[in-house]
Amino acid sequence: MAAALQLLAESGPEGFTVRAIARRANVAPMAIYNHFDGxxxxxxxxxxxxxxxxxxxxxxxxxxxxxxxxxxxxxxxxxxxxxxxxxxxxxxxxxxxxxxxxxxxxxxxxxxxxxxxxxxxxxxxxxxxxxxxxxxxxxxxxxxxxxxxxxxxxxxxxxxxxxxxxxxxxxxxxxxxxxxx
Amino acid sequence: MAAALQLLAESGPEGFTVRAIARRANVAPMAIYNHFDGxxxxxxxxxxxxxxxxxxxxxxxxxxxxxxxxxxxxxxxxxxxxxxxxxxxxxxxxxxxxxxxxxxxxxxxxxxxxxxxxxxxxxxxxxxxxxxxxxxxxxxxxxxxxxxxxxxxxxxxxxxxxxxxxxxxxxxxxxxxxxxx
DNA sequence: TGAGGTATAGAACAGTGTTCTATACTTTTC
DNA sequence: GAAAAGTATAGAACACTGTTCTATACCTCA
The missing domain is CATH 1.10.357.10 (Tetracycline Repressor, domain 2)
Incomplete structure (x- = not known):
């Protein structure tokens, strides 16, 4: 969540990608599906x-x-x-x-x-x-x-x-x- | 252009894809690059x-x-x-x-x-x-x-x-x- | 009739959200 | 403590996106 907000603040909706958020949070992309339903x-x-x-x-x-x-x-x-x-x-x-x-x-x-x-x-x-x-x-x-x-x-x-x-x-x-x- | 506006009216920004517009206009996707620069x-x-x-x-x-x-x-x-x-x-x-x-x-x-x-x-x-x-x-x-x-x-x-x-x-x-x- | 420019289809590339699969881990239960 | 159940993981895969590339077809104009 923090990583998502950070990324959004830095680079707007363009940078708001599942892979980028996961990378920023040091986590697998799949984690976003497990925790947030995508x-x-x-x-x-x-x-x-x-x-x-x-x-x-x-x-x-x-x-x-x-x-x-x-x-x-x-x-x-x-x-x-x-x-x-x-x-x-x-x-x-x-x-x-x-x-x-x-x-x-x-x-x-x-x-x-x-x-x-x-x-x-x-x-x-x-x-x-x-x-x-x-x-x-x-x-x-x-x-x-x-x-x-x-x-x-x-x-x-x-x-x-x-x-x-x-x-x-x-x-x-x-x-x-x-x-x- | 008409096809693009049509598609936009029907299905919003989601339906507004290069391929869909070209299909609607009976034209190759490339045409959009030749005529409008993408x-x-x-x-x-x-x-x-x-x-x-x-x-x-x-x-x-x-x-x-x-x-x-x-x-x-x-x-x-x-x-x-x-x-x-x-x-x-x-x-x-x-x-x-x-x-x-x-x-x-x-x-x-x-x-x-x-x-x-x-x-x-x-x-x-x-x-x-x-x-x-x-x-x-x-x-x-x-x-x-x-x-x-x-x-x-x-x-x-x-x-x-x-x-x-x-x-x-x-x-x-x-x-x-x-x-x- | 022939040459030059342009539109064409179709494949290809890197990127997207999402799904799948097998592996690892963590928790619960006996 | 050991076995079972459930869950997170990485990584490949799928269908889609905008865009680029390539060779083929066409049309225009001299």
Whole structure:
């Protein structure tokens, strides 16, 4: 697993081959089939680990719903930048033959639910009154994912990336928040 | 080229193999090397064609900058849905060994510039006063791409997708538009 | 009619994920 | 402690991939 993440970080999906991973882990290629059910099984394990971490990072800490929503967006980006290999597997769709297992998809929806909960808490104080929480969650997620996937691919020309993302995130959230208007 | 797009639409990047394309086009695999410089050359041709169409679709028609900006967003989505194969090559990063040629990248930046121009026109009537046009263009593009890439992958559970996208687009644009606040 | 360039089929090469086989090891059971 | 059962191992093998090579066929144009 460590070898796989290492290799992914170093040389991307191109270098992510069963033989290379096995070589890096000082192990036979067959071991990946015994322990992970092949390449897709290994990707499934990385996916699950990633979403487990992401859910933890996105969970609320403080009390103010609006602050917490913003913080969860920042946490999402922080996760992506600090766990690029995980993020690539989870969100970048770079592995052609891979679709997550049912169990892995479940872990993912649980992480997504964390965002829905943030929005519910916001709605309980009057924000986002005219929109379904799931719908808004999907929109915010899509927007952040779009922004960050470009950043991961290094297609971002902002000078201060942290600041620009904060500008982006608060801009997007404000657009849906009727209280701010 | 038609065979390649057909195959891509039917079975995605998995079915996009040199041999399969050649078979579909009733042609020898070698032909793809003679005419397109291999698989990546073929992808490059699809990429270029796609961005040429996209630029045309995003060009302004009417006079009101704000309306035109919104319309260009809708045109972007329309392009993605009607040219899924092109969009996959251009934006989905599903082809591991492929990076566009310099010429192809130039065509892409020209299409992106069309969005920057929209924003310039908006700024000439007072919208988006406190943000660099390139920066905002990148944000809007990222948000739309994030949303639409999920829709292309069929990860969208809205009932009325057209309406939900419009809600998304106007929400995001409103968030950056100080005049609407 | 003849020469030059090009498309062709088909084999070949190195690489991929995966499967198979026989060997080695580790654990459990008597 | 010894025998049996289960599992990890290495290494070859299979079908596939993109790509390259070679000799043959064809088409165009002087």
């Amino acid at each position: 390449k897709n099984g290994l990707l499934d394990a990385i996916w699950t680990e990633g979403f487990t971490i992401l859910q933890r990072e996105m969970a609320p800490i403080g009390q103010d719903p609006k602050d917490e929503l913003l913080r969860s967006g920042i946490a999402y980006r922080k996760f992506a930048l600090e766990h690029r290999s995980h993020y690539t597997v989870m969100f970048m769709n770079r592995f052609v033959g891979f679709t997550p297992s049912i169990a892995a998809a479940y872990v993912a929806t649980r992480a997504f639910q964390e965002l829905v909960n943030h929005i519910h808490r916001c709605q309980s104080v009057g924000m986002f009154p005219d929109i379904a929480a799931d719908n808004l969650a999907q929109m915010l997620w899509a927007a952040c994912h779009g922004y960050i996937s470009l950043e991961i691919l290094d297609i971002n020309f902002a000078e201060d990336r942290d600041k620009t993302f904060l500008q982006f995130l608060s801009g997007v959230e404000r657009g849906f928040d009727v209280l701010a208007l | 698989k990546n050359g073929l992808l490059d041709a699809i990429w270029t064609e796609g961005f040429t169409i996209l630029q045309r679709e995003m060009a302004p028609i009417g006079q009101d900058p704000k309306d035109e900006l919104l319309r260009s967003g809708i045109a972007y989505r329309k392009f993605a849905l009607e040219h899924r194969s092109h969009y996959t090559v251009m934006f989905m990063n599903r082809f591991v060994g492929f990076t566009p040629s310099i010429a192809a990248a130039y065509v892409a930046t020209r299409a992106f510039q069309e969005l920057v121009n929209h924003i310039h026109r908006c700024q000439s009537v007072g919208m988006f006063p406190d943000i660099a046009a390139d920066n905002l263009a990148q944000m809007l593009w990222a948000a739309c791409h994030g949303y639409i890439s999920l829709e292309i992958l069929d990860i969208n559970f809205a009932e009325d997708r057209d309406k939900t996208f419009l809600q998304f687009l106007s929400g995001v644009e409103r968030g950056f538009d100080v005049l609407a606040l």
